[in-house]
Each structure stands twice: as C-alpha cells, then as structure tokens.
Amino acid sequence: EPEVTQTPSHQVTQMGQEVILRCVPISNHLYFYWYRQILGQKVEFLVSFYNNEISEKSEIFDDQFSVERPDGSNFTLKIRSTKLEDSAMYFCASNGGTSKNIQYFGAGTRLSVL
Amino acid sequence: KNQVEQSPQSLIILEGKNCTLQCNYTVSPFSNLRWYKQDTGRGPVSLTIMTFSENTKSNGRYTATLDADTKQSSLHITASQLSDSASYICVVRGSNQAGTALIFGKGTTLSVSS
Numbered sequence: 028e029p030e031v032t033q034t035p036s037h038q039v040t041q042m043g044q045e046v047i048l049r050c051v052p053i054s055n056h057l058y059f060y061w062y063r064q065i066l067g068q069k070v071e072f073l074v075s076f077y078n079n080e081i082s083e084k085s086e087i088f089d090d091q092f093s094v095e096r097p098d099g100s101n102f103t104l105k106i107r108s109t110k111l112e113d114s115a116m117y118f119c120a121s122n123g124g125t126s127k128n129i130q131y132f133g134a135g136t137r138l139s140v141l
Numbered sequence: 142k143n144q145v146e147q148s149p150q151s152l153i154i155l156e157g158k159n160c161t162l163q164c165n166y167t168v169s170p171f172s173n174l175r176w177y178k179q180d181t182g183r184g185p186v187s188l189t190i191m192t193f194s195e196n197t198k199s200n201g202r203y204t205a206t207l208d209a210d211t212k213q214s215s216l217h218i219t220a221s222q223l224s225d226s227a228s229y230i231c232v233v234r235g236s237n238q239a240g241t242a243l244i245f246g247k248g249t250t251l252s253v254s255s
Contacts, residue, residue: 031184062243070185070230070245118184128173130243132184 029053031133033119039139040109048104048136050119057123059102060130061094063087063115070118076102109140143168145233145246153252158221162249164214164231172236176205176216179228179248188216188229221253 032051040046052059061073074084076094093105102121106113116137120130145166154160166174173192177185189198189205191214197206202225204217216229228248235244 069247072243072245120184128190129175129187132186134184135182 031119031121031131033117033133033136035136036134037137037139039141042111042140043108046106046109046138048106048117048119048138050102050104050133051100052102052119052121053123053131054100055123056121056131058082058121058130059094059096060120061104062118062120062132064118064135065112065115073104073117106138109138111140114138114140143233143235143244145231145244147229147231147246147249149249150247151250151252153254154221156221156223156253156255159217159219160221160251162216162218162229162231162251164216164246166212166214166231166233166244166246168212168233168235168244170236171209171212172234174205174207174214175232175234175243176203176214177230177232179230181227185230185232218251221251223253223255226251226253 034049038046059076062070064070072085074088074094075082091107095103116135118135119133122130148163173190175190176188178188179185188203189200191198191207193209202219207214228250230248231246232243
C-alpha cells in the first residue's frame with residue numbers, strides 16, 4: 028500500500044540552526060500538509076500546499092517556516108532559525124486521488140532543539 | 142472559537158470488552174468529522190470520515206456516530222483487542238476557514254489489557 032514517507036525520523040539541532048524536514052507524499056496526491064505535535068499535546072495544523080503554492084496556513088506558521096516542493100516527489104518544511112519551542116513531532120500528510128478526503132500521514136520526524 | 146473536546150481523557154478496558162469515546166465540537170461552519178487512531182510514535186491513521194448528512198459509519202469493529210445538530214460524535218469499539226491500545230483522535234474540518242484545515246482534539250488514550 029502506498030504511504031507517506033518522512034526523513035529523518037529524528038533530527039537533533041542546536042538552537043538558531045536551520046533544519047529541513049523532508050517528506051515524500053503518495054505519488055498521485057495533490058494536496059500536502061504539515062502538522063506538528065508537541066510532546067503530550069494535540070496535533071496542530073501548520074500549512075497546506077496545493078498547485079505549488081500555500082493554500083492555508085496557521086498562526087504557528089510564521090516567517091521562520093517555509094515549504095517547498097522542489098521536484099515532483101519531495102515536499103519539504105524548512106525552519107530557518109530553530110527555537111527550543113520548535114521541538115516537536117512534525118507530521119507530513121497528503122490526500123487526493125481516489126480517496127480525496129482522507130489525509131494519509133507519515134510516521135513523523137521528531138525534532139529536538141537543544 | 143473553533144474547538145474539539147474529547148472525553149474521557151484516558152480509558153482502560155479488558156480485552157474483549159466494548160467502549161465508547163466521545164467528541165464534542167464547536168467548529169462552524171462544519172465540513173466533516175474524522176476519527177483517527179494514533180499509535181505511540183506514529184502518525185495518525187484514518188478510521189472514519191463523516192459529512193453533515195451521515196449519522197453513522199462503520200469500519201470493521203469501529204462504528205462512529207455523528208449528531209450534527211448537537212455537534213457530538215462518538216466512536217464505539219466492539220470486542221476490543223490488545224492492538225486497539227492507542228490514542229483516538231477526533232478531528233473536525235471546517236469549511237471556508239483559512240488557516241485551520243483540520244482541528245484536532247487532544248485524543249482519548251485507550252489501554253486494552255488482557
């Protein structure tokens with residue numbers, strides 16, 4: 028069964044450093060999303076992406092964040108200058124194709140900012 | 142404010158027993174409601190998705206109900222198995238709401254013991 032894959036599974040970085048989290052959505056999907064989940068808290072929406080542009084973003088998704096679809100398969104989330112409070116699990120999701128409304132989530136990248 | 146509240150926060154049941162999880166939401170306008178299962182350290186996996194006009198939907202041993210008038214939903218699990226131990230998250234999608242996409246509840250942590 029096709030799945031959303033995310034790399035790396037765990038990223039450790041120093042405060043102030045830039046990180047790029049990578050996702051490969053399901054191949055025939057057209058809508059892509061990033062979510063985060065701080066430990067012990069609920070999942071929060073960050074951004075959605077369609078037709079090579081951001082379609083929605085939350086208050087969390089400030090100027091420190093950016094997304095890109097650099098080629099036909101990857102979807103990336105960049106955090107320009109990480110803060111301690113950026114430590115969280117980041118989930119990528121995609122939907123489209125025959126199961127249009129169902130978002131399929133990746134296993135997540137655990138980001139630890141020291 | 143758009144919110145999704147779930148109860149109970151956690152639940153312990155014996156293998157083979159049934160249980161019901163509750164979800165109340167204040168999201169308006171409403172598009173659809175989803176139940177996800179999230180195993181520890183994994184991304185959420187979709188169980189059911191219901192629109193305004195649907196009252197009940199089943200997926201194997203999982204049955205979800207929706208009362209759009211009272212803005213309540215429930216997830217009933219029958220004949221529980223050890224593998225049902227996970228967090229069950231109620232997620233509501235509003236319509237025409239920029240910056241929200243999916244609104245997640247905090248989840249109910251279910252532990253099934255033998």
